[in-house]
Amino acid sequence: MIQGVPVPDREQRTITDAQWNDAQVIWDYQQMGHEPRPCSATICLGSHDLGAAAFAARQYHAGLFPVLVFSGGNSPTTADLYPRGEAVHFREHALALGVPDSAILLEPNAGNTGQNITFSREVLLGAGVEVESVMLIAMPYMERRAYATCRKVWPEVDVVCASDPLDFADYVKSIGDERLVIDTMVGDLQRVVEYPKLGFAIEQEVPDDVLAAYERLLHAGFDSRLLKS
Incomplete structure (x- = not known):
């Protein structure tokens, strides 16, 4: 379960290949895959x-x-x-x-x-x-x-x-701050899980591989955008 507890290694600056892969897993989950179509x-x-x-x-x-x-x-x-x-x-x-x-x-x-x-x-x-x-x-x-x-x-x-149909690497490049993007994605996923309990959103299934990627990134210090306790 996502609890949003800050953990070590805040000062880490190098993003490893494994962390990029975890961020990609979360990126893919957070997009709905809807086909744009005419709306009111x-x-x-x-x-x-x-x-x-x-x-x-x-x-x-x-x-x-x-x-x-x-x-x-x-x-x-x-x-x-x-x-x-x-x-x-x-x-x-x-x-x-x-x-x-x-x-x-x-x-x-x-x-x-x-x-x-x-x-x-x-x-x-x-x-x-x-x-x-x-x-x-x-x-x-x-x-x-x-x-x-x-x-x-x-x-x-x-x-x-x-949303703008950029892939993950291109989006990070457009923002210019790779750590900020990953921190924010981790915080957004926390909200997907926690907000239904607070009545702010509907509940959605979060696959095990997405939760595992979240936990690894959290423990690597990507935690600056978490909900305040």
């Missing part, structure tokens, strides 16, 4: 990764949805990077990529994934958008948690998860 609307979850906004812009231009909500305030990770809030900066990036302002709705207050979805639902309702299906766009390793959260807080909507 899209919610793009704010984060440190502006690539999600660029991917959302491409999906809009591909005609997969008529309206796009950028959702997110700030977090300790993004406060310096996006001082006016994640949603505001994501919106500006999408506008620069040719998404018309008329197709964008802004939700600038969410501080977690449940709020991303709940507040965005309220914004869509307020704008008179009838939503039968929603595309959730997030970082690739966050697909599964976004899905589980949406199924909990908005169970009646049909959910499609999507």
